[in-house]
Structure formats: C-alpha cells, structure tokens
Amino acid sequence: MKTLSIDIRRAEPDDARAISEAHRSSWQQAYAGLIPHKPLRQMLDRRNETWWRKATRGSSTMLVVEISGIVAGYTTLGLSRARGLPYDGEIYEIYLRPEYQGMGLGSVLFIEARRLLKSLGCNGVVVWCLEDSDVASRFFRSHGGKDVAEGMEDFDGTQLRKLGYVWH
Ligand SMILES: CC(C)(COP(=O)(O)OP(=O)(O)OC[C@H]1O[C@@H](n2cnc3c(N)ncnc32)[C@H](O)[C@@H]1OP(=O)(O)O)[C@@H](O)C(=O)NCCC(=O)NCCS
Numbered sequence: 076m077k078t079l080s081i082d083i084r085r086a087e088p089d090d091a092r093a094i095s096e097a098h099r100s101s102w103q104q105a106y107a108g109l110i111p112h113k114p115l116r117q118m119l120d121r122r123n124e125t126w127w128r129k130a131t132r133g134s135s136t137m138l139v140v141e142i143s144g145i146v147a148g149y150t151t152l153g154l155s156r157a158r159g160l161p162y163d164g165e166i167y168e169i170y171l172r173p174e175y176q177g178m179g180l181g182s183v184l185f186i187e188a189r190r191l192l193k194s195l196g197c198n199g200v201v202v203w204c205l206e207d208s209d210v211a212s213r214f215f216r217s218h219g220g221k222d223v224a225e226g227m228e229d230f231d232g233t234q235l236r237k238l239g240y241v242w243h
Contacts, residue, residue, distance in 0.1 A: 079143050081180065083187045086137035086149060091128035093146035094139065098122055101148065101170035109207055114231035135167060136191065140184045147175035150188045155201050160224060162241050164189075164197030176210075185218060189242065199243050206236040215240040 086094060099119055106115055131137055135153035139146045148171030155165040166188050171181050192200055202220065204211040205228070212222075224239030 082141045083138055086131045086139045088128050088131050090139055091124045094149050095124045095127045097146055097148050097172045100172050104173045110230050111233050140180050147172055147180055150184050152188050152192055160201055162199030162201045164192035164200040166202045202240045203237050206238050
C-alpha cells in the first residue's frame, strides 16, 4: 500500500517553478470568466518563475503544501495591508492546483498559516477575496470567517467587489 505524506514548509527559491505552475493553473481556473481576460493574462505573465524566485526571498512569508513530494499549492502571509481594520495579520493568497482541491489540503495550509501569524504576534487575521469567488467564500465561511469588510479592486477599468473575511 502506498502512503501519501502531506508536508507544509517554507517555500524556497528552488520551488519557484512549481509555485508558478500552481499559481497559473489555480488562477486560470478560479478567475477566467470573473476577471477580464487581458488583465488576468497580464497578471499571469508577470508572475513567471523569476518573479516567484524573488518572492520566496521577499518580505512576506510563503508556505507550500506538498503531497508525496509534489507542490500542490501555496500561501503567502504577513502584516495586514488594510489600515483601519483591527486585525494585524493577513493571508494574502492561498491557492491550490485544481487537481488537488477539495481534499482538505487547503484547510491544512490555512490552519498552519493562521497558527504562524499568531506565533508571529499577530492579533486577528483578514483574508480578501472577490465577492463572486464562490469556492473561496464557502471555504472561508466553513472555517468560521465573517465577512466584515468590503472594497473594490480595479482590473484594467473593470471594478470588482471584494470581501474581507476575518478571524479573531
Ligand atoms: C479555496 C481553496 C484554497 C480551498 O482548499 P481545498 O483544499 O480545496 O478546501 P478543503 O478541501 O480543505 O475544503 C474545506 C471546505 O471548503 C469548502 N470548499 C472547498 N472546495 C470547495 C468547492 N470546490 N466547492 C464548494 N466548496 C468548497 C467546503 O465547505 C469544504 O468543507 P467540506 O469538506 O466540509 O465540504 C482551494 O479550493 C483553491 O485553491 N481554490 C481556488 C483558488 C481560490 O479561490 N483561492 C482563494 C482566493 S482568496
């Protein structure tokens, strides 16, 4: 019998290619039809392997979730960018490759991201997601998040509403 091992660890520069592939496939699946084609393509092209290599050395913390040695997804976290909200921490992004979604890996990654923010001294966590992103909203609600904030995001002239889910 084969045993599947799940591992969550800090991203390293050598993960850049795997993260860029996870990012591309997850964003295409999550946002095609939601974010207009041109700005979505530009965002995907900008975040190539080189961009991710630099990002692994950047100021936000990046974790990957690996299943049997394959990078299934990533999360980035750090201080909240929204001034005026009483939550210090923010999970900036959490994305899994489509073929690894719905198996509980996102939950493991999300719980570890929150634990890490707490251990870094952050009180409270916010995560922003597009209002029309049903999977993301269901996921954050299933983890007890409350959407207490809202804002707008501009994609090349198209304004989309976003929701801020929070945890104390
Ligand atoms: C959101 C995401 C990280 C969740 O990770 P996941 O491993 O798929 O989620 P889990 O298997 O841990 O599921 C936890 C809960 O989330 C909800 N959920 C997850 N995937 C779902 C889906 N495809 N449809 C509906 N609900 C879903 C369910 O309520 C689920 O609870 P249940 O297992 O009791 O039914 C992942 O699905 C993903 O990368 N999605 C696309 C990108 C995205 O939207 N990222 C967030 C942007 S802010």
